[in-house]
Amino acid sequence: MIRHLVLFKLNEGVEHDDPRAVAGAEAFFALGDQIEELRFWECGWNITDRPIAHDFAINSAVEDRDALKRYIEHPAHQAAAAQWREFATWVIADYEF
Secondary structure (H helix, E strand, O other): OEEEEEEEEEOOOOOOOOHHHHHHHHHHHHHOOOOOOEEEEEEEEOOOOOOOOOOEEEEEEEOOHHHHHHHHHOHHHHHHHHHHHOOEEEEEEEEEO
């Protein structure tokens, strides 16, 4: 199995209630039901107020590297990620477990 973790940081001046951020979060919330390669899917907004914290997180799992590739290339994932490119930056970690 491969764990796929993503942490998003909203750009300067963008808040959680910004319509772009709301739409982006909704797009990611829906992915768990749209992409069959996902074996585990959860995401949500950060609940703490610390300067080092990121704003939104995805914690997911897929079977193997081929499944990860299919997930990344899936049109629903591509569309959701494209929304976030407009108002956030992110870091990713993929590891086998």
